Amino acid sequence: MDHSAYMLQALEVSQQARPKCSPNPPVGCVIVQGGQVVATGYTQSPGHAHAEIDAMSKLTGSLEHCTLYVTLEPCSFHGRTPACALQLIERGVKKVYVAMVDPHVKNQGKGIALLRAAGVEVQVGLEQTEVSKYLRPYLLSV
DSSP states (O other): OOHHHHHHHHHHHHGGGTTTTTTSOOOEEEEEETTEEEEEEEOOSTTSOOHHHHHHTTSOSOOTTEEEEEEEOOOOSOSSSOOHHHHHHHTTOOEEEEEEOOOOTTTTTHHHHHHHHTTOEEEEOTTHHHHHHHHGGGOOOO
16 A cells, blocks of 8 residues: 555645635545545535545445545544544544644644554554645644
8 A cells, every 4th residue: 555645645635625624724534445545535614524524424334444544633522523533433443544643732642542542553644744834834733
């Protein structure tokens, strides 16, 4: 599997989120099964699906045989929408690649910790430099 190519595709998909996702960051997600992209998603307008949920909504059943590539750490808290990390766990996801940790004070690694505590394999930092160049202006650290 070309993990970098899938993450760069997630970055490309994320650009469809702007400007309607504001004030949320424009995040992209690609779901891969058996070496094939089976779904993509991006952050919708506030109060609607985040990238991971948008992508998962296009598939039915368990995602235990799928790998997710997401440009920003899945959220760990219930804001306008339920926590994405918990929804990934509920759908049976076993492997997630995250480009960068969310600097938002309510997240900051908590989404990754939730996933790992549930037995999900999480790799952080794939194409972080490229993704960070795009996402940094949209991220909140407070």
